[in-house]
Amino acid sequence: MEKLKSLFFNLIVWLLVFLVAFPLLWMVTTSFMHSGEAASFPPPLLPKSPTLNAYHELFAGNHIEVYFFNSVILAVCATILSLSFNVMAGYAFAKLRFKGRDAMFNSLLSALIIPAQVGMMPLFLLLKTFGLVNTYAGALVPWIASVFGIFMVRQFSQSIPDEMIEAARVDGANEFQIFTKLIIPNLTPILVTLGLFTFLGSWNDFMWPLIILTDNQSYTLPVALAVLSREHVQDSELMMAGAVITVLPVLLLFLVLQRYYMRGLLAGSVKG
Amino acid sequence: MAGIELKNIKKSFGDKNQVEVIKNIDLDIKDGEFVVFVGPSGCGKSTLLRLIAGLETPTAGQVFIGGKDVTNHSPLERGIAMVFQSYALYPHMNVYDNMAFALKLASRPKEEIDVAVRAAAKTLNIDHLLNRKPKELSGGQRQRVAIGRAIVRKPEVFLFDEPLSNLDAALRVKMRYEFARLGETLGKTIIYVTHDQIEAMTLADKIVVLNNGYISQYGAPLELYKRPENIFVAGFIGSPKMNSIKAKVINTNAKEAQILINNHSEITIKINSDLRIGDDVTVGIRPEHLFISENKGLLDAKLQFVEELGHAKYAYFETADDKDSEVKITLQLAPEFNAKIGKNHSLSFDLSHIHVFNKDGKNVTLF
DSSP, rough: OOOHHHHHHHHHHHHHHHOOOOOOOHHHHHHSTTGGGGGSOOSSSSSSSSHHHHHHOOOOOOOOHHHHHHHHHOOOOOHHHHHHHHHHHHHHHHHOOOOOHHHHHHHHHHHSSSSEEEEHHHHHHHHHHHHHHTHHHHHHHGGGGOOHHHHHHHHHHTOHHHHHHHHHHHTTTTTIIIIIIIIIHHHHHHHHHHHHHHHHHHOOOOOOOOEEEEEEGGGGHHHHHHHHHHHHHTTTHHHHHHHHHHHHHHHHHHHHHHHHHHHHHHHHHOOO | OOOOOEEEEEEESSSTTTEEEEEEEEEEEEEEOOEEEOOOSSSHHHHHHHHTTTTTSSSEEEEEEEEOOOOHHHOOGGGGEEEOOTOOTTTSHHHHHHHHHHHHHHOHHHHHHHHHHHHHHHHHHHHHGGGGGGGSSSSHHHHHHHHHHHHTOHHHHHHHHSTTTTOHHHHHHHHHEEEEEEEHHSSSSEEEEEEEEHHHHHSSEEEEEETTEEEEEEEEEHHHHSSSSBHHHHHHHSSOHHHEEEEEEEEESEEEEEEEEEETEEEEBBSSSOTTTTOOOEEEEEGGEEEEESSOOEEEEEEEEEEEEESEEEEEEEEEOOOOEEEEEEEOTTTTTOTTTEEEEEEEEOOGEEEETTTSBBBBBOO
């Protein structure tokens, strides 16, 4: 009976894995097909004779490397900015004593219920006033600090014992040294998790770069792909090659950092 | 030279300072003394230690270390080192780096740091653990690292906040001995906080008994044991605790008082303070000063329970006071005494070891 139960659950899991992985696998195989091959009936699962034509066209004809580079720059900068501000704020909310701390944090938390899209128009108008439209600085503004990031860091920071911070104060460390030499190393799992979330968010973000970046040379990959799909609506192979270029880096990043990321996600549940 | 002086120290917490934890404390600790702060949970002993360390700022009053007013100084400027209850080791650093952390922050030369760390590690017998992370150490080893971290800085004052409370009973006894030895080796001023009165009695040159934010008594361990100034100290110092029996003054003059215990026994004691006829008092007597009398004693009580500890035997009796309330009496029995549970006995005590506390809890016995 136990064996049957286990077999049943394994089957369910494999079915779910297949459902999730199939579109991704088909995306990869299609990207290696000749032009028009994916549109034939019945649609082939594997390329008859694999080719890099689609990738060649992406790089040579559509300069996808420019958009790839733009995305990398923006995602890396967004990650650095987000980590710097969120970690400092989250730590301060968790461990430093200042007037109005809890009230301020609660008001920040209540802002979580406002959808990001609602803030886009006022933010755009604000950045327009500052002359930041069509600049990378403008594209990075929403990533500087996030309530969710601050909340995550705060929750994790609370598990750091006060006595450790006080021991460092007795040892002669100033607040900056405590933060850099003790807090940051002990927050590694949550830094990786937050960094990964931010990188993924910025990398996949479509709406804000579309609004703020008007020059097509500064487009990010998702925006460039959308434009490309309008121009080459029938060329599934080219689209899939573009999708592979978009998905692959973040997939690799996720796999490399998976160990830390999982520790960060689980931390809140197992730490006192 | 680093004696510590506290002048009118008060500490309150809360937005409007509504929770008063330390209520006007004056204390003078001489250079090189090993002083233990002891008291029940919430009495303010750890807060007082943190005020000396500079981790809390007093609401009122001044802190002097080595004759210098350090009330508004940071912990670093006070020349102190502190060992915390949870050890507070830096989990991402190995033992060597934990111990070297303060010296590195002070930008001391590498060779000097190395010599200091290795010397402290050798003193504490942890020189073979220098490359290990805190999570790879046992409780006792972590405790030593925490002490080592304090020693390497060569401070004038050591502060220990319940350092043994996270250890098991056997290790606690071992570390207690090591603390006593360390105190002698270092020759520095040490303040040690504990709620364990055995630790206090065995380690201290002087004990500060705190209760409800006040100092109940400050003195040498045996002085506190033999001459408790009030009923709180009498009950807190000594294990098993001192027996307390409600009684009434039936006659008194300036030097002596006649007291009626248990509605039928009269005793006369020398007093140092005024008592009036009819005053309710409490008679205190330690378990080792009570004995089972063959003849009619001062108290009749029923044996309820015997605790056999091997080296000692304690008997727990029940009797009634003058208001017919139940009173529990503990008595140290001779090891060979064959006790029978449920049997009534007549108890007597050595009047030279008796304590009488007035209705305010003050010891009025003339020693």
